[in-house]
Amino acid sequence: xxxxxxxxxxxxxxxxxxxxxxxxxYPITPSTEIPEYMAKKMKDAxxxxxxxxxxxxxxxxxxxAGAVGERVMTGTSSPGFSLxxxxxxxxxxxxxxxxxxxxxxxxxxxxxLGPTQAxxxxxxxxxxxxxxxxxxxxxATVQEMVDLTKLSFDLADAYRxxxxxxxxxxxxxxxxxxxxxxxxxxxxxxxAWAASGAEGRPKNNIVSYYLTNEVGEAENRxxxxxMARIKATEQRFAEYQMADAEYAFVxxxxxxxxxxxxxxxxxxxxxxxxxxxxxxxxxxxxAGLAARLNQIKGWxxxxxxxxxxxxxxxxxxxxxxxxxxxxxxxxMTPEPEDIVTAFKAQLLGGVQA
Amino acid sequence: MKPIFxxxxxxxxxxxxxxxxxxxxxIHRLIAEVLEELNLIEKSIGxxxxxxxxxxETYFACDMIGAAHGRAVAVATGxxxxxxxxxxxxxxxxxxxxxxxxxxxxxxxxxxEKITSIFVNNAIYGMTGGQMAPTSLIGQKTATSPxxxxxxxxxxxLDLPKVLTQVKGAAYVASVSVDTPQAxxxxxxxxxxxxxxxxxxxxxxxxxxxxxxxxxxxxxxxEALEWLQTKMKPYFALGELKIPATEGGxxx
Numbered sequence: 315x316x317x318x319x320x321x322x323x324x325x326x327x328x329x330x331x332x333x334x335x336x337x338x339x340y341p342i343t344p345s346t347e348i349p350e351y352m353a354k355k356m357k358d359a360x361x362x363x364x365x366x367x368x369x370x371x372x373x374x375x376x377x378x379a380g381a382v383g384e385r386v387m388t389g390t391s392s393p394g395f396s397l398x399x400x401x402x403x404x405x406x407x408x409x410x411x412x413x414x415x416x417x418x419x420x421x422x423x424x425x426x427l428g429p430t431q432a433x434x435x436x437x438x439x440x441x442x443x444x445x446x447x448x449x450x451x452x453x454a455t456v457q458e459m460v461d462l463t464k465l466s467f468d469l470a471d472a473y474r475x476x477x478x479x480x481x482x483x484x485x486x487x488x489x490x491x492x493x494x495x496x497x498x499x500x501x502x503x504x505x506a507w508a509a510s511g512a513e514g515r516p517k518n519n520i521v522s523y524y525l526t527n528e529v530g531e532a533e534n535r536x537x538x539x540x541m542a543r544i545k546a547t548e549q550r551f552a553e554y555q556m557a558d559a560e561y562a563f564v565x566x567x568x569x570x571x572x573x574x575x576x577x578x579x580x581x582x583x584x585x586x587x588x589x590x591x592x593x594x595x596x597x598x599x600x601a602g603l604a605a606r607l608n609q610i611k612g613w614x615x616x617x618x619x620x621x622x623x624x625x626x627x628x629x630x631x632x633x634x635x636x637x638x639x640x641x642x643x644x645x646m647t648p649e650p651e652d653i654v655t656a657f658k659a660q661l662l663g664g665v666q667a
Numbered sequence: 668m669k670p671i672f673x674x675x676x677x678x679x680x681x682x683x684x685x686x687x688x689x690x691x692x693x694i695h696r697l698i699a700e701v702l703e704e705l706n707l708i709e710k711s712i713g714x715x716x717x718x719x720x721x722x723x724e725t726y727f728a729c730d731m732i733g734a735a736h737g738r739a740v741a742v743a744t745g746x747x748x749x750x751x752x753x754x755x756x757x758x759x760x761x762x763x764x765x766x767x768x769x770x771x772x773x774x775x776x777x778x779x780e781k782i783t784s785i786f787v788n789n790a791i792y793g794m795t796g797g798q799m800a801p802t803s804l805i806g807q808k809t810a811t812s813p814x815x816x817x818x819x820x821x822x823x824x825l826d827l828p829k830v831l832t833q834v835k836g837a838a839y840v841a842s843v844s845v846d847t848p849q850a851x852x853x854x855x856x857x858x859x860x861x862x863x864x865x866x867x868x869x870x871x872x873x874x875x876x877x878x879x880x881x882x883x884x885x886x887x888x889x890e891a892l893e894w895l896q897t898k899m900k901p902y903f904a905l906g907e908l909k910i911p912a913t914e915g916g917x918x919x
Contacts, residue, residue, distance in 0.1 A: 336745070336748060336749055338745060338748075362748045362749075364744070364748055366741070366774075367770055367771070367774035368770060370738070370741075370770075371738070371741040371744075371770070371771055371774065372741075374734065374735065374738040374741035374742050374745065374771075375741050375742070375744050375745035375748070376745060377732075377734070377735075377738075377741075377742050377745060378714070378732065378734075378741065378742035378743060378744060378745025378746035378747075378749065379745040379746060379748065379749035380745075381732045381742070381745075381746060382712060382732075382745075382746045382749045382750045382753070383749075384749040384750070386745070386749070400735060401735065401738075404735050408732075408733070509712055509730035509731060509732045509746075510712070510730065510750055510753070511709060511710050511711065511712060511729075511730055511750065511753045512708070512709050512728075512729060512730045513709040513710065514709075517679075517728060517729060517730050517731070518730050518731075519724040519725070519730070519731045519732075519733070520731070520732045520733065521715070521724060521731075521732075521733035522733060522735075523721070523733065525722075
């Protein structure tokens, strides 16, 4: 049976269904429906919602709960996500499974409440100190928010890594029909590493430091191998009208939905355009994009930012075709006509933007 | 022959790395003895700080989690809410608990988190090489107060346990020292009481312990004890500052 649900609430419900019984958060617009839903529903689910004193405290509560082996989540919006960056670096180094939702809003600074994708750099490039990546999943519909939230808990446990759901303010706030298929989940090993009390076993320590540079390098290399494993196995993307496309848009989340309309408009004019939609922002789905390189005459990245993902697109295209960019900022979204105009100007020999 | 004193099972075999005359070792042993006496070694989760005690996860025989600087109490909150059947404690220095982690300490106390914090106050940042702490005394010379701590520009030392007595969710607040055998006995009693308060589910329990840092104070171990006794003890409130309401205690 389909339900009509807000994106933020759908994420919260999906988390509970995936076995998340601990939520720590600090209210911030436009993500507040997540803590509100958790505050209401966790009790009946036998779990705990706790309002932290700050996003800094919230991410370390996540760290503590993940370290004792529990499924745990926090949700926030861009300024709060910035505050969590230190903690995410620690979560990575201590290899604590954790799920973090970032409902992005306009920045920099206090910014505005409108939607944006301008957290792309801090989501995908580490964001905090040191060499690390969280896995980043970018849903484009409320249904996908449900499915990817459930997946994110399995991925976090399987790789012992933080997983971030990257959502913008529109997706968080919009209502769509959504279904909650029964959740099987992956078969995962018991968390023998957890510091949950040393009853009947040797004690466990969970730390994120090393005392010698040699150990530091060895640890970083081990983490690097894990990152390589994730890159090799977890790239996800979707394609729209790509089979015979000569030109391709690259867009995720809300901007991908607007771009779909732009693709349709160009197709009506007889221009063979398609859309390549990354679902994992990290790892960036390089393989699927590279597979289209011989076919595509020009690429253009459509983002709600000054152009962040376009750098990853350029790295994969590597000069084999022109790569354009069009974006809106500060909480504004483009009209499909704006995207069509930018495409023509940049890739069909019109006036350069 | 019957042994009359043995090393506590609450500690591992690893030798302490602490400087001669530092009292971290004594405090570690007291906590470990309490864990053993209350039969909590396998039921406890300790949270290690950043600072001189940042490697204490290798010393305590229970499960341990290393936190970021100042975040031990938040980590403890997350762990305890995840496993309410476990005993969760933090071991923190003055910088960790009273400066960078002050918001976490006060907020956990206000929530009445059922965790125990052991707060080691040596009036200086030891790990980083002797800089001014939130608890450094007026006139105290440190690497970042080379002319002495001046109240007009650097403010006053924070007496955190005294502040915590004003916070309703803090069920037990004690301020002790480990400078004499008698003081050590009292300190152990306070630590044991703090763990018992957690076991009884009464709220947040907090034990501040005045400690020495001969290396960064620039004195020998004997002089360090004298400095603690003549300079620190007069400034910081000492004793059981707040006892549980069940024993007639309340806000100060």
